Amino acid sequence: MIACGQFYLLLLRQDGTVFALGDNEFGQLTGNSESSYDTVVNTGLNYIKIIACGSWHSLALTNTNQIYSWGYNKYGQLGQGDTNNRINTPSLVSFPDVSINSPIKNIVGGRWHSLFLLEDGLIFWCGYGQGTIDDNNQDVKIPTKLPIENVLSVACYYHLNFSLVMDQSLHYYVWGEVRGETLLSPQKLDDKPKSFAAASAMVAESSITYGITSTIYVYESHNWLSFIGLFDNPDNYDVEFIIGDKRILASKCYLKMSLKYFSRMFSGEWMENTKVFIKDYSYDSYYTYLRMLHTGHIRIKQSNIVELIDLANCYDDERLMKHCRTFIRSNLNEHTLSIYLPLIIKYELNDMHDKLVELTIENILPKTANDLRENKENITQFLVWFSEKKSL
Secondary structure, three states: OEEEOOOEEEEEOOOOOEEEEEOOOOOOOOOOOOOEEEEEEEOOOOOEEEEEEOOOEEEEEEOOOOEEEEEOOOOOOOOOOOOOOEEEEEEEOOOOOOOOOOOEEEEEEOOOEEEEEEOOOOEEEEEOOOOEEOOEEOOEEEEEEOOOOOEEEEEOOOOOOEEEEEEOOOOEEEEEEEOOEEEEEEEEOOOOOOOHHHHHHHHOOOOOOOOOOOOOEEOOOOOHHHOHHHOOOOOOOOEEEEEOOEEEEEOHHHHHHHOHHHHHHOOHHHOOOOEEEOOOOOHHHHHHHHHHHHHOEEOOOOOOHHHHHHHHHHOOOHHHHHHHHHHHHHHOOOOOHHHHHHHHHHOOOHHHHHHHHHHHHHHHHHHHHHHHHHOHHHHHHHHHHHHHHHHO
16 A cells, blocks of 8 residues: 655555655654655554555554554644644554544545544544634644544545545535635535545546545556557447447457456357347446456445446456455445345355454444343343244
């Protein structure tokens, strides 16, 4: 994983070690060393699973649910309760009330602010005027909860003073400095953009997306520059995939090389067929899949995961199935359980067992216990059910 800041970057190795490279004016590389543009600097952080950069400040999330911050801190973006820069070593970020009740899902850095998204859909912020305190626009020096819930994903960028989130209904919200105005609380965007890139283009001062996108998983396959010309090219195709009133153009020869399913499809009686009618999948999902076969890139979202995992299963595409598993594991929580549990059961995703156990013990059972304490009728019904199960 690589995170980019202003004139520097962080690099996360697979073993959880964090390295840095570039400008070190504010200690964003850690240590008292000078800027390093040729040799990576070991930050001393280990067991890290997510890294993020603001303009000149750095963030890291450990696999034990702890956040470290270091670098520039003029606006309190490090969440340390003050405005002192941290130039020597990363410092542990403390949340209000000592602890939080949910694992941390993601961390992101804006120009002079930081955002922390929890698995339960709550989101905290600190730094330059990203919200309100006592009805006033203020910088916040410790992580403070934002007035929005059921958040699935969050995005901001080291060069921007606004932030974006997407909730469970796939609605996008923005707050911060937008087109010369300051939005003190999240405002829902109209027209329901399809990605963070589209949302940022709606609110930025120009059409530049600044690299803000939805999560994109990349397959390390072939060189996409060699094959993109074979995809949906009206000057170079020999088969049409017809979906409703739309069509996708492709090369049978290339598809046969890409996947055994297409090799079987375009053989025998189908060898001379030039049109394939697709009835079980939407145009957008099928287009996304075929494009992945040509580019090695795919964008999986909650809105297309059901169709994509079914495609992976029906077409026996192990690469796509592996990626769908990764997406589900990353986004599985008590709020999305109703969406992903049927998929886990249907496609026998047995590697999700540990995640389901963790979710049940840490989130579902405590709430179930509270419900039982508050309602005597519920406890009676539960014990009857338990007794019947035990007697089987």
